[in-house]
Amino acid sequence: MKAAFLIPLALALWPVPATADGAGDFDYYVLALSWQPSWCRDTGDGRDATECGRGSGLDFTVHGLWPQHEQGWPEYCDTPERDPSRREVQAMGDLMAPGLALYQWRKHGRCSGLSAAEYLATLREAAERVEIPRPFDGLPRDITLPPAVVEEAFLEANPRLTPDGVTVTCKAEILAEVRICLTRNLQPRDCAPDVQRDCTRPSVLMEKVR
Template identity: 75%
Template sequence: MKAAFLIPLLAALWPAHAPAEGVAGDFDYYVLSLGWQPGWCRATGDRRDARDCNPGSGRDFVVHGLWPQHERGWPDHCATDERDPSRRDTQAMADLMAPGLALYQWRKHGRCSGLSAAGYYAALREAAEAVRIPAPFDDLPRDITLPPAVVEDAFIEANPGLTPDGITVTCKEGALAEVRICLTRDLEPRPCAPDARRDCSRSRVLMEKIR
């Protein structure tokens, strides 16, 4: 096969959402990821005896990360001159996420922000604290199944400025996994690029009750 035909073929086969080798600070917008904690506990946390999954923990949507994103694809594990956060820095994030997760998010995504570790954590905190969790989901008393669009609509109603093209839901094994909200570099709501839109194609998803 001639190279002139091979190159377009490879480009067509390469996933549109594949991560790209990144340069720190070179990205277009952020995705704020909020995980449904009961679903994570069922799928992963219970096997790890995670403390956040204990009965009475009362966790609903929790911060997973703040991810620099390109209009197509995303960077990760970027080279940066910024130092990794100290243990004290990651421990200070414990009210939002486990310190180990805070370190992982910095190494994979935060280094691509062009910010220092402290600056990245401050941006992550600002983004997370600006989002209001819809009332129907902050104390779910029993398991329910519902269309993913219901979750999106509830977030849009609770957060003026969010639009249908600026939020997406992901699912795993038939259960709600995450809500992802697209933000400008200044942390204002914006439309998601096509490869960051609705990842859950199921007509209904399970939301486990709050523990």
């Protein structure tokens, strides 16, 4: 009986996507920044992604800007807004792959209550408000370091951020993402508990920029 009780309780506490479809019904944003060499190693190389080619020079790139509830998150919301045009997603190419920009709009942007153009502009503004730490800019060699050092570098480069507003994630032994929590007005804020899940490995690999 005890085990039968604990299983549904654990499931209830585990964060899951929210079922509400109301566009604009969310509490804050998570800006997700991917370490591009890690994404290429894990996914992009297998797809022959052009952004993983030698000489691309990409370090942290935007994964997405995600509307978030204090627990859970909405996705694939109903909205009367049209998808962005090819020109609009291609214009995001300096921050993220155009195909990813379209996917992020469809999965997350539709929940923002904004038009596609407004969402992409908000995503760009959020990314431009975050300073990438200088040591990671064009990283010339592979390095291994504690996830906490990556977080500290972002806090030093962005004094308005707080430790509870920055989360560093990993996938196996490699650095995956840095996630930064922002208000709906793109001001720094602490992440809700279900987002505050830092990588627990003692160290992670950051492969050099290609």
